[in-house]
Amino acid sequence: MLLFENIQLALNGLRVNKMRALLTMLGIIIGIGSVIAIMTVAGSMTNSITTSMQSMGANNITVSLTQKSDSDYTEGAQTRMFRPTTPGAEDLLTDEMLADYRALYGGSIYAVSLTQSLGSYMVSTNAGEAGVNATGVNTEYAAANSVELSRGRFFTEEDEEKARTVAVVSDVFAETLFPGQESIGQAFQLTYGAKVYTFYIVGVYPYESNGLVLESTDATPTTDMYLPISTAKAMSHADDGYQSFTVVAATGVETSAFLTQTENFFAGYYTRNTSYTATASSMESLMESMTEMLSTISLAIAVIAGISLLVGGIGVMNIMLVSITERTREIGTRKALGATNGSIRVQFIVESVIICLIGGVLGILAGLGLGAAGANLLGYAAAPSAGVIFIAVAFSMAIGVFFGYYPANKAARLDPIEALRYE
Structure with missing residues (x-):
């Protein structure tokens, strides 16, 4: 029998038993739909996070102090019990190290970003209040982190040398505290410790959510406030040095090789540090x-x-066995008229594949809808994978063949005389 005729027979059988066919497909629909929905949401999250991280700079190299492991030590166990958990002033990465690094690898460096975090604070004026994450940064920070100002300027070397109390703030901060006014030159106060500092706005940047975290729905989000790193160190009485900093490789530099060179260079200063x-x-x-x-x-x-696909496949096999029992006389008649075991086997395998394929397509549609809804609910753009859809279709057909073979083989092996006697 031709394949087209087998497909027609399968579709006619589904039309005759619509409810049974739908219930048979249900396990396939749920299994395929669940997998597609999960992979769509995961793909959307991955794309969004990857895009956000790329915007931070795929060629950024972070140099950090790391505590040595036990295997790095040669001193006795008694000494290891008293290893410092916080780096002291003598352990920090220094400006002298950075100067030597620039002298050696200057052509491979686009910028070096230095930071000193002061924490989160609320700043208020008569017009309103806004939260800020106060961070001291160097003059290269803007270039290293692609900070673009909508008005004003970033810090100068003179601001840093004189530890001036100047600040670069977001447009959200500026509009909240100084609505309808020119914010450049405006003063605001920030309380750090027991002391009140007066800062003057020299630059404003446009605020954009980074998309990595789910932010609160407050009318005024907490934004970053930048001040000269020398000012931040003076306020916090921090040691002269850094626990970490970021190096941005110049365009055309192979990041992985430069990463190894950078690590080896700075690790060389710590060969005698225990x-x-x-x-x-x-x-x-x-x-x-x-x-x-x-x-x-x-x-x-x-x-x-996908375990539900296994359950769905078993359901398909059970229904096919019931269908073969119901159609025993039909099978006997066909074999009596000359149908081979192979043609009987193909007929029922095709029917099983059609059931699973229709269930798979319905599952894909359901999964795409649920996946898009889930991604939108989490704030991500839906990103369905064509590869996953193709695999789902292929898997549906494979389930049909695998779970349909046993019933089909049982039908093919029926004795035509016994089948014709069946009532």
Whole structure:
């Protein structure tokens, strides 16, 4: 019998038993739909996070102090019990190290970003109040982190040398505290410790959500406030040095090779330091780790959801066995008229594949809808994967063949005389 005729027979059988066919497909629909929905949401999250991290700079290299592991030590166990958990002034990365680094690798460096966090605070005027994350930064910070100002200027070397109390704030902050006014030159007060500091706005940047976290629905979000790093260190009485900083590789520099060179350079200063060493990591490697982690989690969840496909396949096999029992005389008649075992087997395998394929298509549509709704609910743009859809279709057909083979083979092996006697 031709394949087209088998497909027609299968579709006629589905039309005759619509409810039974729908219930048979239900396990396939739920299984495929769950997998597609999960992979769509996971893909949307991965794309959004990757885009956000790329905007931070895929060629950024972070140099950090890291505590040495036990294997790095040669002193006795008694000494290891008293290793410092917080780096002292003698452990910090210094400006002298940075100067030597620039002298050696200046052509590979686009910018070096230095920061000193002061924490989060509320700032208020008669017009309103706004939250800020106060951070001391160097003059290269704007270039390293693509901070573009809508008006005013960023810090100068003179601001940093004289530790001036000047600030670069967001347009949200400026409009909240000084509505309808020119914010450049305006003064506001920030209380740090027991002292009140008066800052003057020299620059304003447009605020944009970074998309990495779900932010509160407050009317005024907490935004970043930048001040000269020398000012921040003077306010916090911090040591002269850094626990970490970011190096931005110049255009055309191979990041992974430069990462190794950077780590080896700074680690060389800590060969005799018994507590700390310097390590380097890149945004590129972090992105790869994050993507791999999200992919693993989503795959694990999809596999768990895919267990329902096994249940659906068993359901298809049971219904096919019932269908064969009901059509025993039909099978006997066809074999008596010359139908081969192979043609009988193909007929029922095709019917099983048609059931699973229709269920798979309905599951894909349901999964795409649920996945898009879930992604939008979390604030991400829906990103369905064509590859996952293709695999889902192929998997649906494979389920049809696998779980349809046993019933089809049973039908093919029926004795035509016994089948014609069946009532």
